[in-house]
Each structure stands twice: as structure tokens, then as C-alpha cells.
Amino acid sequence: MRKTPLESWIRDKIACNAGELLTRDRIEAYQLEKLRETVAYARRMSPFYRASLAGVDGRKLEDFRTFSEVPFTTSDDIRSDGLKMLCTSQDEIERVVTLQTSGTTGESKRLFFTAEDLELTVDFFRHGMATMVEPGATVIIFLPGERPDSVGDLLSRGLVRLGVKPVVRGPVRDLAAERAEILRHASPCLVGIPTQILALARGDAGKTIPSGWVKSVLLSTDYVPAAIEQELVRLWGCRVFTHYGMTETGLGGGVECEACDGYHLREADLYTEIIDPETGRPLPDGTPGEVVFTTLTRQGMPLLRYRTGDLARILPTPCLCGTVLKRLGRVQGRIAATLPLQQGFTIGMAALDEALFPIAGVLNFSAEVSENDGQDQLHICLQVCDGEEERVARMIVATLFQNEALAPLFQQKVLTVGSVTFNREGWSSNGTVKRQIRDSRFK
DSSP: OOOOTHHHHHHHHHTOOTTOOOOHHHHHHHHHHHHHHHHHHHHHHOHHHHHHTTTOOGGGOOSHHHHTTSOOBOHHHHHHHTGGGOSSOGGGEEEEEEEOOTTOOSSOEEEEEEHHHHHHHHHHHHHHGGGTOOTTOEEEEESOOSSTTSHHHHHHHHHHHTTOEEEEOOSOOOHHHHHHHHHTSSSOEEEEOHHHHHHHHHTOTTOOSOTTSOOEEEEOSSOOOHHHHHHHHHHHOOEEEEEEOOGGGTSOOEEOOTTOSSEEEOTTTEEEEEEOTTTOOBOOTTOOEEEEEEESSOSSSOOSSEEEEEEEOBOOSOOTTOOOSOEEOOOOOBGGGEEEOGGGOEEEHHHHHHHHTTSTTEEEEEEEEEEETTEEEEEEEEEEOTTOHHHHHHHHHHHHHHOTTTHHHHHTTSOEEEEEEEOSSOOOOOSSSOOOOEEOTTO
């Protein structure tokens, strides 16, 4: 098994001496020094951080425990004070990304990047993709790529440097056209949104894409259900990798190696913590909590201790590939995507994904919890393969009642099944809005 190519990349970025091995001590010494520099830089250049870090002296950050006392940055901060967070003039900003997340009201988030910030992402994509593809290969990108410096464009530029041919198609909207495009390229790697790639494979009634044609798949932009990975392996016989990142991380955060057991993080550019989402206290490796990161090399809009809202853990054991890099365990969904129910129960999108995506014919679904005469009700709207509505409808309720994670909700009568409907128009996503349960109980 090859070691993740990110290790040698990070070793060069940290500027180890010739012949010096990369070690955890070396990485952590670098990160601590960069944290000091970032705090000092943000305080000096940003009106927002000048106020929020008023009591913090970067030069006195002796260790990571001391850094854990630095105030968090949140999505609300970006919405209300995004321009004040800038550390450069607006003339130096190359790209502005506007995000409206699901369930959010009010102003959108705006993220600002200099040309140097974008270059860091292109460089990460180049080295991270080396796990999946070799020079001469073709990568078909089913992510937004029409605009300069969009995620598809940045990935395309990184692949060119790797000697790989990128084909930027944008989010999947015409299944037949995209399957035809896949068949134009032998042994391609596909990069895309989990539910859209599933629709390309599972909705292929004519089996135009034979098993073995697609060499590998990289799933990104949203939580990746294990059920979708398993189905892609079954139908296409390909390797499936996953990537973790968001616009706030600079679009790239971490990617799996050949072991496919956690995301190797871009530790020269990001410092990652796991905290208790209730208390804000750091958690030890192996304990699930909220992912928090700090940018170490960003110039335009650095983020200090940014709360992502994602639930994951740092894996405590070494990776089988032999790297010294840390691994972020698979993200288990968004904390906000878990809704409270009566009697202390909860329901989350991740549990619904693992229950419903194994049902043959299901391509995507949305979920909503409403209130009816004091009773919480679950409503499911599905997108399925042509002609599968009747069979899937028969299976949905039985599956919900038999699923290990969901059955107690119905047995204890804290939740009932409301409507099961079908969206025959289908729906697509650009990947910036995460799938989560809609809560309409209090509206």
C-alpha cells in the first residue's frame, strides 16, 4: 500500500532539512509557530480580530492548550462581520464565494480569497488526487466549474499539473448525457456529489456503464453515506474515495489514501481540533465531537477556531499506509441536522441515509418532521428509478420500523410516519447546500 502523497507534500511545505524525516513533533512545532503568526497577523490586520483577540497575545501561546482558550469564530461572525475579517485590501481579493446554507435566514456568508489562497487549494488538489489517478488518466468533474476559481476549475488546474486530463461537466442534470460522456473515456475517475453519482449508477436501467469501466470515484461536498459507497462498489466494481472540505477550509480539507480509512488532513495549512459542541472544550483523539479548524497560511480571510458544525473524531491509531499525518474519521453528518424529539430521543439525516439508501431504486430523498395534534411526524419525499415507486413505497415503512437506529423512535411512539411521496421531477444540487431534515414543527 502506498503512503499518502500528502506526507511528502507537507514535508516540503514545512521545509524539513535534506534527509530529515517528517515526524509528529516536527508537524506540531510548525503548527504552533504558525498559530502564533496567524493570531498576530489577524490582530494586526483585521478589525474583527483586533476586537475579538484583544486579550490574546500570539507571542504567549506556549502550547495547544493555551491556544484552545482563543475565542471561536462562527458562521454568524462571517455573516455579520465578513468584511471586517479581511486582512488585505479588497483589491487583493481574487475570489468571493457567497454561501446560503439550508435552514439559514438573513444574510449569506461571504468568503474572500486572494490569488495566493487559491493557489494553496490548487496545490492540495494536485497532491491529494495523486492517490486516485496517475499521469495520462482522465478525471470527469461533476462539480461547479464554469466560473474561474470555482471548485471544479481549481481541481481542473491541479489535475493538469499532475499530468491528468480534466473534463469539467458541472453538477449532474442530464443522466443520459453524463453517462454518454463517461463512456467516451476509458477507465475514468469521477468526482462528484454522492447522491448524483449514485443516480448515474443506480438509475442506469440499460446498464450502459458496465462494471469495471469506471476506475475510481471521489465523493465530495456533503456527508457520504456508507450505503452509497457500497452500492457504487457493487454496481461499478470501482474504488471509492471520499474528501472532506468546505468553502471555509479553502474547499480542500482532507482526503483518503488507499486504505480508505479516514481523511489525511492538509496539516501545513490547517490546524484541526475536536471539541465538545456543548461546552466548547477540546476532546481527546478518538472521541467524537465538533470539528474546529484554524487556517495557518491564508492571507485574505484567515479563520481562527472556526466551528464547522460537522461531527467527527480524530482517529487515535496509525493509518495502514504508514504516514505520520493525522486522520479525521468519517464525518457523521452535521450537528444541526439532528433534530430533538420527545422523551430525549433524536433523529438525524445520517441515520435516515443509512436506512433508506440500501433500498434498491432509491436515488435521493428529502425528510421533514412536522407536528400533528401533539405528535411528531416524519415525512419522506423520494426520487427513485423509473417504475420503482410502488415497490419502494411498500418497503419504506417496513424499513423504518426495522432499522436498528430508527425503530425505537416508532416503538416508543415518539415519532410516527406521516406521508411518503415521490418527486418525479427529480432535483439536483450544486453541493453547497447540505442535505438535512427540515423541521416545520414550530412554524
